[in-house]
Amino acid sequence: MADTNPFLPKSSSDGSYPTGSQATRRSPIKEQLTIFFGLLAVGLFAALLIGKNGSYNAHVHENKHGSLATSTTKKPETLGPVSRGPAAGVSEKSNRLSAKVDGNLLVYPWNNSMLSWQRTAFHFQPEKNWMNDPNGPLFYKGWYHFFYQYNPNAAVWGDIVWGHAVSRDMIHWLHLPLAMVADQWYDVNGVWTGSATILPDGKVVMLYTGSTAEAVQVQNLAYPANPNDPLLINWVKYPGNPVLVPPPGIDKMDFRDPTTAWLTSEGKWRITIGSKINKTGIALIYDTTDFINYERLDGALHAVSGTGMWECVDFFPVSKTEENGLETSVNGPGVKHVVKASLDDDRHDYYAIGTYHEKNGTWIPDQPEIDVGIGIRYDYGIFYAAKTFYDQNKNRRVLWGWIGESDSEAADVQKGWASLQSIPRTILFDNKTGTHLLQWPVEETESLRLKSNEFNQVTLQAGTVVPLDVGSATQLDIMAEFVIDKEALEKATGSNETFSCGTSGGAAERGALGPFGLLALADESLSEQTPVYFYIAKGSDGNLKTFFCNDQSRSSAASDVNKLIYGSFVPVLEGENLSLRMLVDHSIIESFAQGGRTVITSRVYPTKAIYGAAKVFLFNNATEASVTASLKIWQMNSAFIRPYPNDGKF
């Protein structure tokens, strides 16, 4: 029946009003009317009272007076804890707002010492404020260029413009002035992500998304003001911008992040732009001869239903056999193509390997079960908006990824900055699995290596932790190999239980054949630790499945940081030892398993395991297997990332 009083909140029992039952009874009109109007009056009166204030407002005002009254009438002593307190092992916080709070958790308000430690030594980051997506990476006239989404005004996202830096080796960066700011109607609401294309004659063109004054997402063309300037400091926006606007059928806010262009067999340039139609993520295709006029191809490069908006789409060839990168236009028999998308819905980057059909501009995945958005991720930790470029200087394809923060924005504001870039990684097709790409820190990373320590054939009995005496442990490059006791592998009983890093109990959950690995950024007492480890699960059919995880649950005593356990299944082939490379750089840990087949990036914010108190350990928490580990650990130098010096000497 009609709800006669919509202003009253629905009670959970959904009580119906007496008029409902009364309507069916026969009674004199006068009585009916009186009752009806009486109830109506009551209802309206009640609506007036409640509607005016709102129950939550009322509570707030009460409390306000209440606590003020408390402050003036009660003595300070009575404000102390009311419960049994820590002496009885009871947490004050257990019935507070936070659902899962440690029993003995003491919250550490961040101090400047803890916060300033978090800045990295050799990962790209601007001097201050907020950064996100990598933009337009390229190599030009002897310099690697890196552009990025930047907020010049705050340590949170907003007011986005393009930052710029250059380097000789992708490690030692020098900051340059902002490349592009939001000074046109077509990008006044944001100079968003874009990509560079180097033409055969060496000219550079940049395509990027602008958020217009009406918040429409359009594509714009820009190019260097002075091609003879190797630093490419000044940029010109094409006067006829925008060159592309959302096509019919595409929402004006679902059209962004144009890719690097590649040549078609007809000699035209082709780009792809991510979007969505209902819940289907899609990569739209356009051809152009001049980067100014575009023709849209029917359909799309590819689409996957249920994946939502595709951001930062990337499309590039990889060689099936060679250990080098391929220029973006390359095609042929020994070549596979990768489609990658950043899913807005879950903030993860996914890729898939398949075949590109040049004639109609489509791409088919080799294995539809692990199609884009439902299969393999570049990185199982915090890593998004990734973009590759072809480095013609060293014949390699290089990947950049935005590494956000996983602490509170209040801490970001306090420390004055937010976000890092991943270490640049080379990308190669993993021809051993055929399904994966291999990512590995660019070789120039090794130029930062200082003194090293080697540990050979260290035996870790089940349930042991072994400290690694390497001195300082906040800037490290670790290469490790693990061999698990063969007998234990054979003897272990298999089970039907499915394992996943994210739902497991982390490094503390002991299995027969794992977990074992490294404890990074751990203090002496292990009160803070970030385990990165392997976990081998044996199925009831006797098959072994290896998982690679990064456990943040005890990485910090602070309560306002991410405590999730990241990770995934990692393919381990016959005859392979378990291998792990880890870069520790203050508040970032990047871990590469099996030569980069599975990668996890994690942001870590310890309160105690910082500066000289940070240590690294080996551990084996398996119950039935011993593990032998061999490692080499290097101290890493700083990259001294700083502004480009005025005198030109660096």
Place this chain on the structure above:
Amino acid sequence: MKSLILFVFLLILPAEAFRPTLLLGNLIERTCRQTPFYDLCVWSLKTNPESRNADVKKLARIMVDSVLKNKASDTLDLIDELLQDGFTLDPALHKALSSCAERYSVIIGGDVPEIIEALETGDYKFAERGTNDAAMEANSCEVEFPGKSPLTHMNKVVHDVSVVAASIVKIILHSQW
């Protein structure tokens, strides 16, 4: 029989009068049902005149720019008052209140602008990030008090409003249109 017809007629009249509100209520109610705090959500939106004829994006905007911002400002005002009162005698309490003041400044000056810009330009993941962060800041403020928190009600309101806002943003992110 006559009385029954008359009665039914009298019932329909007021129902007709309320109908425009009912239709409006439907989008708000449909939206709020997808949040964990239905009553809070419905109240906050229905008592705001801008929610008339608003679409889901506008509802999110109202929840953030009006409700969350106001509640957070009220809380910050309260914290300032407390810091000036006798509470400062207890150093741990003073420390917690100062930390809370910082968190609430960030909610108002950092999270809210970030969320609004994200809603306006369509990069919704940053709206989700900002709303989740606001909930977390309120929560973190609450757990910082060594003893009884003087802000429990306010922190809960801000936390819950942020969670409602985050849920509405999620609806936009995952929507069919």
